[in-house]
Amino acid sequence: MREIFHRELDQLVEQLVEMTRLVDTAMYRATTALLDADLALAESVIAADAAVDGFHRDLDERALELIARQQPVAGDLRTILASLRMSADLERMGDLARHVAELARLRYPRSPVPPELRATVLEMGHVAQRIVAKAGSAIARRDARAALELDRDDDEMDLLHRTLYERLLDGSWTHGVEMAVDLALAGRYYERFADHAVSVARLVAFLVGERALD
Amino acid sequence: MREIFHRELDQLVEQLVEMTRLVDTAMYRATTALLDADLALAESVIAADAAVDGFHRDLDERALELIARQQPVAGDLRTILASLRMSADLERMGDLARHVAELARLRYPRSPVPPELRATVLEMGHVAQRIVAKAGSAIARRDARAALELDRDDDEMDLLHRTLYERLLDGSWTHGVEMAVDLALAGRYYERFADHAVSVARLVAFLVGERALD
Numbered sequence: 001m002r003e004i005f006h007r008e009l010d011q012l013v014e015q016l017v018e019m020t021r022l023v024d025t026a027m028y029r030a031t032t033a034l035l036d037a038d039l040a041l042a043e044s045v046i047a048a049d050a051a052v053d054g055f056h057r058d059l060d061e062r063a064l065e066l067i068a069r070q071q072p073v074a075g076d077l078r079t080i081l082a083s084l085r086m087s088a089d090l091e092r093m094g095d096l097a098r099h100v101a102e103l104a105r106l107r108y109p110r111s112p113v114p115p116e117l118r119a120t121v122l123e124m125g126h127v128a129q130r131i132v133a134k135a136g137s138a139i140a141r142r143d144a145r146a147a148l149e150l151d152r153d154d155d156e157m158d159l160l161h162r163t164l165y166e167r168l169l170d171g172s173w174t175h176g177v178e179m180a181v182d183l184a185l186a187g188r189y190y191e192r193f194a195d196h197a198v199s200v201a202r203l204v205a206f207l208v209g210e211r212a213l214d
Numbered sequence: 215m216r217e218i219f220h221r222e223l224d225q226l227v228e229q230l231v232e233m234t235r236l237v238d239t240a241m242y243r244a245t246t247a248l249l250d251a252d253l254a255l256a257e258s259v260i261a262a263d264a265a266v267d268g269f270h271r272d273l274d275e276r277a278l279e280l281i282a283r284q285q286p287v288a289g290d291l292r293t294i295l296a297s298l299r300m301s302a303d304l305e306r307m308g309d310l311a312r313h314v315a316e317l318a319r320l321r322y323p324r325s326p327v328p329p330e331l332r333a334t335v336l337e338m339g340h341v342a343q344r345i346v347a348k349a350g351s352a353i354a355r356r357d358a359r360a361a362l363e364l365d366r367d368d369d370e371m372d373l374l375h376r377t378l379y380e381r382l383l384d385g386s387w388t389h390g391v392e393m394a395v396d397l398a399l400a401g402r403y404y405e406r407f408a409d410h411a412v413s414v415a416r417l418v419a420f421l422v423g424e425r426a427l428d
Contacts, residue, residue, distance in 0.1 A: 181395060
């Protein structure tokens, strides 16, 4: 009985790892769609978000069913509650990647990213992917310490976000209000995506039962 | 024993109602600070967000402690899990009110809202407050049906949000890029605040055990 239960817990954790892969791919494709004004790619990200939402719902159902059926002890309960939170974070990350893709679709056939900010936006995409990939590995390896290494990546995202803003607001902007508003919102989507990814990584400590959930 | 347990559950619910009051006040003051360029008021919102965060942490601790100690049956468990989600939504709403106040502080001594958009922003503040007040009442009265009435308020917020954007992007904007970016972000904060408030109201159905949590 306990063995089946722990196998089911492992399945929850595998599902979380799969969700990190889905949102990683979504953000990669959304960034490419934004920079290259690739409508088909943008549409594919928007359509694929339903799969992330499906994973989220399915994981929540299984988790609640597990709690109700197994009346788990404190440690196992923490694992399940941490999974629920991670699933909610990952679902939101899927939404944010979709928002980036929606921006690409809205402005098609042009890209809202001017040449001098392409490198910054590309790098924001890279950092977002790097953080979610590390969070996924941390879950897969049940490695609570991996989250501690994310502070530097998160600082990098904050710096890129600030760079983007300063560029929009330093008085030298010549691309008009629409593009500035698009980029301000895109910048916020990347930054929130990274915040949620960091939150997922931090929850690994609770997933592996090293700490009481606070 | 069950009686003490249910009293503790009631306390969780009271704490949620109190959190709706705090974020309602925070959004009211943040909107006023933004429109009137009132630095002291902005600072007070920013400082008060710590109280919302404290409520969130405290509620989570008590909820988890209740689950671990009482091994609640399915219906009570649903109530507790719904409280955890509502608490997370309300914590985020506190952050969003703080973001509006931070914008007011950043642009002090001027307001980033031009005369022709004051009514729109004021109305966004009103609608945000109305939704959270209704969510709070729904929790206090354990009224799962109240959430159904929020669709119209939420539509109103979406309409105001669209009005704001169209105004920024219709080509007649004369207030520069910085103000446009500020308002685009503020618009998003109000809209997200309302989304979370609607989510809180929808969770009342799970809080009162009318539906299985999905």
